[in-house]
Amino acid sequence: MGKAAGLDAFTQIHETEKKVSGRKIRIGIIGTGWIAGMHAEEYLKMDDVEIVALADIIPGKAQKFADQFGIKNCRIYDSDLALVENEKDLDGVSICTYNCQHAPCAIHALDHGINVMLEKPFTVTLDEAIEVMRAEKRSGKILTIGFQPRMSENMRMIKKIVQSGELGKIYYIQAGGGRRRGIPTPFGTSFIEKNTGGIGAVGDIGTYSLDMLLGAVGYPKPLTVSGYTSSFFGKDPDYYPGHPEYADKFGVDDFAAGFVRLEGDIILDFRISWAMNMNTSGDALILGTKGGLRIPSTDCWNGDFGAPLTIYKTLCGEEIEYKVPLKPSGDLFFKKLRAFVDSIRFGGKPTVPSSEIVINQAIIDGIVRSAALGKEITVQIPEV
Numbered sequence: 001m002g003k004a005a006g007l008d009a010f011t012q013i014h015e016t017e018k019k020v021s022g023r024k025i026r027i028g029i030i031g032t033g034w035i036a037g038m039h040a041e042e043y044l045k046m047d048d049v050e051i052v053a054l055a056d057i058i059p060g061k062a063q064k065f066a067d068q069f070g071i072k073n074c075r076i077y078d079s080d081l082a083l084v085e086n087e088k089d090l091d092g093v094s095i096c097t098y099n100c101q102h103a104p105c106a107i108h109a110l111d112h113g114i115n116v117m118l119e120k121p122f123t124v125t126l127d128e129a130i131e132v133m134r135a136e137k138r139s140g141k142i143l144t145i146g147f148q149p150r151m152s153e154n155m156r157m158i159k160k161i162v163q164s165g166e167l168g169k170i171y172y173i174q175a176g177g178g179r180r181r182g183i184p185t186p187f188g189t190s191f192i193e194k195n196t197g198g199i200g201a202v203g204d205i206g207t208y209s210l211d212m213l214l215g216a217v218g219y220p221k222p223l224t225v226s227g228y229t230s231s232f233f234g235k236d237p238d239y240y241p242g243h244p245e246y247a248d249k250f251g252v253d254d255f256a257a258g259f260v261r262l263e264g265d266i267i268l269d270f271r272i273s274w275a276m277n278m279n280t281s282g283d284a285l286i287l288g289t290k291g292g293l294r295i296p297s298t299d300c301w302n303g304d305f306g307a308p309l310t311i312y313k314t315l316c317g318e319e320i321e322y323k324v325p326l327k328p329s330g331d332l333f334f335k336k337l338r339a340f341v342d343s344i345r346f347g348g349k350p351t352v353p354s355s356e357i358v359i360n361q362a363i364i365d366g367i368v369r370s371a372a373l374g375k376e377i378t379v380q381i382p383e384v
């Protein structure tokens with residue numbers, strides 16, 4: 001399937017407008033590590049986009065990245081701030097730094113009037129997320145968070161089913177999935193160190209798991225959180241053959257759980273894992289007064305379940321189950337970046353708005369704070 005065929009109808013309608021307006025969208029990439037490579041590959045496929053600037057704080061890394069991806073005539077900077085201060089005609093940036101640099105980089109870019117595609121998780125703490133949203137408000141620019149599963153038809157189907165009323169009033173949602181062995185260290189330790197990753201599994205893949213369920217039920221606000229985090233695997237030198245020193249560097253969670261009361265009398269039962277002695281923490285469930293939805297266990301990042309959704313109902317006194325056929329998801333990463341570019345070009349809304357993901361972030365922040373205190377806490381999301 002050609003890439004254009006994978007775009008949604010909105011995008012295709014505007015193909016002609018793109019040709020008329022002529023000018024290419026000018027993009028910068030901040031942080032030229034692993035995920036930046038995927039951003040570069042997708043932007044390079046778009047003939048109406050040019051990558052004009054790259055920044056990384058590690059000397060020589062951004063230039064090496066430009067050479068590796070064949071990005072010609074782009075300017076190279078040694079920090080995000082140098083990039084946004086010097087690039088006067090930039091349309092947007094992809095922020096691909098490790099988690100602890102999400103907030104400062106996003107605030108710098110927005111304060112310089114630049115539209116932002118911010119990789120997930122939104123931030124490390126709730127307070128940081130609020131500061132970024134204040135910068136978004138001051139700037140009037142687009143801020144979208146990098147959740148490619150949002151572009152999956154199967155993920156969208158979950159929301160459609162819930163919003164259709166087929167399940168009745170939703171009162172309980174349970175997160176599942178996670179990994180048996182999957183602490184992300186293939187490219188170094190930026191995910192596992194406190195001063196770079198900031199949060200572990202709870203933010204890295206927990207944020208996707210939360211988005212899938214909370215998005216479906218309309219992102220109700222959290223009221224209280226009782227959270228738990230642990231790091232038994234991450235701190236074990238035997239976990240890392242050839243790299244036992246990683247155990248000393250491990251400063252985040254590799255497993256997290258939470259019991260969350262949400263507005264609208266909904267309970268969220270959450271668990272997520274980078275490592276555990278189990279193949280899955282289960283399927284995700286949505287329970288309503290008229291029906292239930294089972295979402296097969298997922299790795300939580302690529303929008304795929306590998307098996308159909310199942311709906312459970314009672315019909316004429318009979319307990320019935322039916323399957324929702326899976327649809328092809330297409331190239332989600334391309335779609336996520338294309339949606340960002342189109343929102344810049346046509347003045348559209350962000351695909352994954354901060355107003356939703358701040359609630360996700362408040363739950364993550366609540367789990368981390370409650371776990372540290374060893375008791376349930378109340379959650380308040382400050383005004384932006």
Ligand SMILES: NC(=O)c1ccc[n+]([C@@H]2O[C@H](COP(=O)([O-])OP(=O)(O)OC[C@H]3O[C@@H](n4cnc5c(N)ncnc54)[C@H](O)[C@@H]3O)[C@@H](O)[C@H]2O)c1
Pocket residue numbers: 030031032033034035036055056057058061078079080081096097098099101105119120121146147148187190191204301
């Ligand atoms: N959407 C996805 O599927 C997906 C997948 C992997 C990672 N991610 C997210 O992407 C982010 C980056 O992950 P990664 O694996 O590429 O990390 P990485 O450590 O490989 O790369 C991050 C880069 O950012 C640079 N950097 C840090 N602060 C900077 C600053 N102020 N200015 C310029 N450069 C700076 C670092 O030097 C490093 O080169 C993480 O937040 C992660 O959660 C998303």
